Every structure is written in structure tokens, then in C-alpha cells.
Amino acid sequence: MTTEQNTDAAQEGKLYRFLLKVEKVGNALPQPALMFLALCLFVIIFSALATAFDMQAVHPVTKEVIKPVNLMSAAGLSSILTDMIKNFTGFAPLGTVLVAMLGFSLAEKSGLLGTVLRSILVKSPRALIIPAVLLAGIMSHTAGDVGYVLLIPLSAMAFHSVGLHPLAGLAICFAGVSGGFSANFIISALDPLLSGLSQEAARIIDPQYSVTPLVNWYFMSVSSILIIAVGTIVAKKITLPFLGEYKGDAERSEPAPLSALEKRGLLWAGIVAFVLIVAILIGTVPESGFLRNPTNGSLLDSPFLKGIIAIIFFFAALTGLVYGWGAKTFRSQNDVTNAMQESMATMAPYLVMVFFAAQFIALFSISNMGLIMAVHGSDFLKSMNLSAVPLMIGFIILTCVLDIFIGSASAKWALMAPVFVPMFMILGLAPELTQASYRIADSVVNIISPLMPYFPLILAFANKYDPRARVGTLIALMLPYSIAFLISWSILLFIWIGFELPLGPGAHLKYIMP
Template sequence: MANAANDEKVGGILGWVERTGNKLPDPVVIFLFLGLILIGISVACAGFGLTAQHPTQIGADGNPAIVSSQSLLSGENIARFWVEMTTTFSHFHPLGYVLVVMLGAGVAERSGLFGAAMRAALGNAPKVILTPMVALIAMIANHAADAAYVVMIPLAGIMFHAVGRHPVAGIAAAFAGVSGGFSANILPGQLDVLLFGITEVAVEGSQLDPNWTMNVAGNWWFILVLTFIYLPVIWFVTDKIIEPRLANTPFSNGISEAETVEDPSTQLSVDEKKGLGRAGLALLAVVTVWLIMTFGPGTPLIDEAACPVALEAEGQCAAVQRLSPFFKSLVGGFMVLFLGAGWAYGAAVGTVKNHKDLVAMMSEGMKDMGYYLVLAFAAAHFVALFKWSNLGLIFAIHGAAGIEASGLPLPIAMGLIVMLSATLNLFVGSASAKWALLAPVLVPMLMLLGVSPEGATAIYRVGDGATNIITPLMVYFPLVLIFAQRWNKDFGLGSLTAMMIPYSIWMLITGLLLVVAWVFLGVDLGPGAPIAYSLPN
């Protein structure tokens, strides 16, 4: 809709963020610029002889091994860059993990499963608990990626309007859940696969712990608790702050000249209900198969030799090491789960008529990953340059020593990291791009301070989600604005950002408090994923 509301300027800090962010290049180009800067820094550090004592490795003289900075313009590193270019890209762990999961998720989305599941979950929500139901389903809908924005957010507006409440308040609650609660969920999903793939690269690059195993479920308990921390926050902000402010704001019947996306209906057809039932059976079947492979005859997903009971009793290994194959299998497990459920649903409603339709949906899912492939290429080489220069580990060692020397309490240091990721999120929207920038230093630094790689990942994701909903640079921001303008044609960019600020503030505060409490209590972040960490002897 071409009106003045679309061109509304935002003042203050958000206006500055918008103007500054719009001047920034694409994240792919940012990686290129930072790579060039890193090359220059590596030359300078190598020239000055910057070093650090390795915390675990011993040199030939019996003293701690010395980690020396390496110039990325040395003949060896120049040759490595060009000779290993294909290997650097193809062996970038997040790339394979994400592509495998998206093979299944593409089918689940294009068959209509995700959209139907959201509509079914919200369709019969009682008025008294409509807000928390919207918030909870919106956070769960994170797994549906694009479908969560296209279906869940306008559907929430329709539901609020249907029970006599302000529809823009429903849009706000759903936007807060889908985007502000981006890192909260009841189950791990694609985001966990993506972030832990980058964490794994950071751990490998640090050479601090060759035995650490990537565990996709390493933040499961944390994101589950975060979901139910954010739930009352969104409920309170929506009902006590946002909706009262909208009380004197009139709204239309939801029809506008800018109608570009058809409103989703809350009514399910007979075929859709049957499809959801079959999808549920497919989900149970996949879970059952994985349980059989884990606990059944032969236990192929359990490595009994990894930690014999005798060694475990002596404290020489942890029982969780036996579960390493299971943790690694979850990437393939998610792919099969999404694929099976999407296929079952599609076959019932007619969106999947034969195997050709199935393959076509998988192919379309891969097409959507085109930009990610380009971003992964840039990120893979940036992370590799960090590793070859040794600067990631050196900065981590000196950073950890500086924090210890300053006497700064660990929870405060972790809170500062949350704020760093929240601030960076205002300018760089991609979760994977930001984590690829930060992980090479933050992950080993926190390992040296006694925080596990799973803990570092959890800390980062709290800040990454909370400010999604207040930056105009967020890719879905214009779409949410259009949804709001259907009910109020004068609703502009400033209106949307101002409406979402209370959510962002309270989600950031409660997320920070959860991080501090988790460190204090020292409970596991997920199955086999403690927050406390000790370097191997």
C-alpha cells in the first residue's frame, strides 16, 4: 500500500540502527571485508611475534606448547587457501547438516503440513487463554521457518478479531513468539543443527578438546525452559501493555488494497484432518525406529566401547560418550521425521500424488538454500582463515586470562556476551552469519573459563532472538507491517517498532536472568550437555 505510513521515519536509536544498517553490505560481503582485515591483522601479529601458552598441549621441552600467530600471506597459507578451497567449503560442518535437514523440511512445508498444524493448534483456542496459546504455538512454529511468518502471524490477527480483541495485538504476540522467541522451542530443530555445526567448527579450530562431540540436542532443556519463560512475558506484555495502548486505535475489517497474501482459514477440511492424523502416525513411527536403534538389539546408535563401565567408574570417561552415535544421528533423524510426516500429510490431502512430487518438493527446498550456500562459502573460508592464523585461539586465551585477572564474575561476563549478540543482531540479521563471526573466539574463550561449547551456544542464542523484532533490517519486518496495515492502514514502521520494543526489552531481561540462574545452578543444558566444562588432561 503506497501511503505515508510506509515511509514513516523512526527516530532515536532505532532510526539510527535503520539508517546505519541500510548502509551495511550483505553479510556475504561483510565476511569478505572481515577476511581481508583478518589477513592484515595476521601479518601484523606474526611480525610482532604474538603468542600464547596452549592450556592443554605440552611441547618437546616438557613445558606448555607455544601457540604462535601465523601470517595468512605466508606461502604455505596462500597455497592452502587455493588448493583446499573445495575442501574448506565442502567440509564446513553446518553446510551438510543444514542441507540434510532441509531435504525433509522442504517436503513438510510444501506439502502444507506446517501450515495445517498451526491452524489446527490455534483454531479452537478459548478466548481466555488465546494470548498464551498464540505465543506458545508461534514459538513452536519456528521449525516451520517461512510458513511461521506467512501463516501464524496473520492467523493470530484473525483469531483476535474473531473474539472481539484488537487484531494488531494478536499480530504483535505472534511476531514476538515467532521471531523474538526464535531460539525458544519445545524440541530441537533446524536452528540447533545450524548453530551447533558452527560450534563444532569453532571447537575443532581451537584444538582444545579433540574428543568433544557435536550434540544437536545440547540446548534442549535450555530452549524448553526458555519457551516457558517467554510465554508469560509475551502474555503479560500483550494483554497489559500493548492491547491497552491499542484500545483507542480503530481497525478495519482486514480488507485493504495491499492484499498480497490470502488470509489463512482456521477451518480444516476433512482431508487436512486426516492428513494431520497420518502425519502424527508417521512421526511416532520415526521416533519408534530411532528408539529401537538406540535401545534395541545390537544398539547401533550406542557405542558400548567408547566408555567401558570400568573406565567410567574410575572417572576416565563419561557415559555420555557412548551416546555419541545417537547425537550425531539426530541430523538424519530430523530429515526422516520431516520427510515422513510431510509425505504422509501430502498423500492424504493430495499435494503429494507420487514420488515425483516428493522429489520436486525436496528440490524446491534446495532452491531456497541458494543464498545459504553462498553465505556458507564465505563463512567457511573466514573461519578457516581464523584457524590457520591461530588468532582465534590466541585471542581466546588472552581474553579468558583478562577476564580472570579482572575479577569479573562469570555470570556478568556471560551477560555481556548476550548483550553483544543482541546489539550485533540489530545490524546483521542472519543467526548463522553472526555466530560464524563470534564463535571462533567466544567458544574457546568460554571453554577456558569453564563454560561448555553448548553453554556458549545457549548464551549466544538468547541475545540473537530478543532484538529480532525491533530491527527494521529483519527480513520479515516489511511483511509483518503489511499484515498490520490490513487492519489499520495508518500503521507505519515507527508504529511497529514502538509496539515491539516492550517485548524485546522484557525478553532480553528474562533471557539474561535465565542465563545467570543456569550458571548458578549448574544443571545440564540438554541430554549429556553440562554447562560446566573442564579441559581434558
């Protein structure tokens, strides 16, 4: 063995030892539901200690003294028992996510979303295959697990079929699906989930504050273009040269072309989508549109924004139904109801987590600990005299570190939002900005974290083309994308802050205390 090979082996050994430590720490963490149960107990005990030590703060608006509420007192325990059901059923993300998922379930189970993604790959010429794969990966966020389970192996197959290294196709698609997880041109199920958690956290400071699923839409749409551009550069300059020519034993095969039934289903779904888009434009573009505010014609406080989840539901459900009838993937009414029931069954882990997360956020608010911590935390940050950009840099770095150990976007945001959203609001930063910063950091680490739920599946796909591929192989392929996305995406956010651009409809960067 040469000196260079010895060095490589030593470096690989260090990498694996580090990864084993990361895996050990991550596996030691409890499941999200149990983590929030433990946090509930912590808040209850902490509220009693805070009361005993007379911890308090001055409300930044009313100037009233905020004192902790002892949840271990008779009144506190009574509140825990009587409000438990209300905390769960009134939790903002619960209804919005479930309704959106019911609509997406028909679009996914009918095969519409998978067919759209496959058609992008089949029809893409070799010269455009890299941006096409990245685009398909980004669009797959509306389709749940389809991006991981279907699109990534299809991309590897597509690259192999045109004479490119299949692991390059796998890595590029993985970068689009998971590294650009929050970027999208259209609203996905993630938007109502995160916005609901942001709204619950914002109401610790402002009980009337509203965060709609569209609050990051402008920024995430532009982010999609950024991810495609940066991903294409990394693929051409680093991934393809690094992998070189494929010399493995896997036989070439091409993604199956669309069948006549699938083409008919797409045509029918396209017609329905066109009609729905025209109806939405008629309702929103004219000042007298039926989806605008009937009093002042505004879109900011309108049936369109208030009913965006219902619109998403009908759009996804109707196009999915029509595709299913056209492609004959739905042959009876039982197929339709079964698709929706199967989708709800997959939400069981989410429902369990949400129950305990809802109790944690409610207890955090009732005890006044969230407000007290926000005031003291904001006072400390004020003393450092930091502007929005360095604050967001620190927040993004912290989120990246946590993302290595806590893979769930919703669990992590349910943990972080009640602390950071109110704190930054007191500093004059809107919840929409905090949420956008979180989404950047949550996305870019996914592709290099061995604790990401789909990481073993991606490694299994890689082993089809290279049996020697291991965790370090996949991380080496994905690290350039992770670093490039983190730097470029953060710069885009700082440019957005510098020009004070709205992040979405009615979503500004600054928050002015009432």
C-alpha cells in the same frame, strides 16, 4: 495541537531520526558473504603483521609458545589455495543443515506444518488464544518462513474474529515467532546450524570437541514455557490495554476450518509420528536399546545422538510425505522431488555465505590468530576476576547490539563464535553455554530491529488493520516483549548456571582444559 500532542510528536520525531540512523548504519554493512570475504582478507593481512611484530601466546594446556602463521608467505598462500575446497565441503554446519532442510521441506511443502499451526489457532478457545498463539509461534520455527508469512496474519485475523484487537494478535504472534526465535520444544533447522559453527570454533582449542544439535535442547524447551508465560503476561497487562477496542474499518473474517482432506492428512501423519516415536523410545529407553552405545549402553556417545540429523530427516520427511498423500497435496513423485528442489533453491544465499564463512574460520584457525586472541582475551578477563554470570551478561549485551545491525543468526554466530567460544573455553565455560547465551540475545532484539528481513512484511500486515501504522508503531508494540524476554530469559540462564544444570544431553556448563 495540545502541549501533550506536541510532546508526543517531538518524541516520535526523535524515534524516527534514531531509526533512520540505525537503518543507514545497517544498510552500509556489506552482505554477509562479502563481509566474510573482507574478514578473510583482514585475517591474511593481520597474520602477516602479527608475524612481523612477533605476536605470540602460551598455550594454556601444552604450555608451548604459539606463534602466528603468516598467510601472506608462500606456504600460507599455498595452504589457502589447496585447502579452499576442503574448507567448504568439510564445514560442519553445511551437511547437517542441508540434510535437515531436505526433511523439513517435505513437512512444509506438503502443508503439514502450516495445517498443524492453523489447527492450533482454529481450535483454541478465546480464554486460551494468547498462549495458543505464542505456542504456535514457537512451534513455527521448524517450518521456516511459515510463521512470518502464514501464522502472523492468521493470528491477527483470529483475534479480530473473537472481538480482540487484531494488532494484538499480530504483536503476540510476532513475539512468539521472532522474539522467542531460539525457544522450541523440538529440534529445528537452527540447532544443527549453530551447533556446527560452535563445533568449528571449539576445535580451535580442542580438535576433538563435538557439539551436537541437542546441546541446548533442555534449556530451550524450558525457555519455551517461559516465553509463553511471560508473553501472556505482557499481552494481558500491556498490549491489550494499550490498544483497547478495535475501531478500524477492516471486516471480520475467521481462519478457515480444516478441510476433510487436511484432517485425513493429519490423522495419517499422526499415526506415522506415533510409530516413529515408539521406535525411538524402544531404541533409547532400555539399556540394551538399539540406539544406545552398544559397548556401555550410554546415550551420550550413541547412534541416537550421532545420528540425530538423520532421525530428524526421516521424521519430518515421512510425516510430510504421508500428510501429502492423505491431503492430496502431493499427487505424484514429481511433487515430492519438486518440494525438495525448491527447498534447496532457497538455501542458495546460505551456501554462498557458508563458502566464505568456512574460509574465514579456517584461516582464523590456520593462522593461529584465533588461539592467540583467545589466550590474550581470556587473560584480560581473568585479570578482572569475573564469574560466569557477569561474563554472560556482557556477552548477551554485545550480541544484542550487533543484532540490531546484523540480522542473520548464522552470519552473526559465524563471526562471533571463533572469537568467543575459544576465549570462554580457556576461562572454563563450555561452548554449549556460550551458544545458549548467544541464542537468547539473538532472539529478543529481532522484534524491534527495523533491519530484520521480515520487519517490512509485518508492518504491511499491520497496515491492513491500521493504515497509519508505521515503524515506530510496531516497535512500540514489540518493545515490552523484547525487554521482558531479555530480562526473564537471562534470569533463567543465570538460575541454570547457579544450579549447574545440563543444557542438553551431555552438555554441561563448564569446560575443563585437557
